[in-house]
Amino acid sequence: MAEKPKLYYFNGRGRMESIRWLLAAAGVEFEEVILETREQYLKLQEDGYLLFHQVPLVEIDGMKLTQTRAILSYLAAKYNLYGKDLKETALINMYTDGTLDLMILIALSYFKPAEQREKDIELIVEKAKSRYFTVFEKAFKTRISNIPNIKKFLQPGSQRKPPPDDHYVATVKEILQF
Structure with missing residues (x-):
């Protein structure tokens, strides 16, 4: 039996969340190494595992x-989740990039000072409504959420992480020193 993929990331959603979702969709169990200290992060860099000195890192x-x-x-x-032909693959890539764009937009707001975050929320909500939600609401969310493995992943007790909170933000800032 092949070893489970090993995911290295902070104890939160961030850029690793879409990877967790895809593994869940494939029905693949995975292990997680939660980065809690700067030393863990630096060790991954020193060992040459972080190509651009960034996580996520997946060992597979x-x-x-x-x-x-x-x-x-x-x-x-x-x-085998990349579409049946090049056209489906292109559509998958478009949804993937759109999802990543929205995730980054939201995630970056958590790392701004509270007063700036408040101002950004309105802009983020407007962009999300006008650019992203209209696309994702066209049966996409319903279809994805009803895939048995995804439905299981969305249940309490799964490996899905909660939204960022102050502790998560402080931990990431400490580890990455920004």
């Missing part, structure tokens, strides 16, 4: 993969 099939999009592409191809 004897490789140490970084860069969210590259990881998603590899997993989708490996678990």
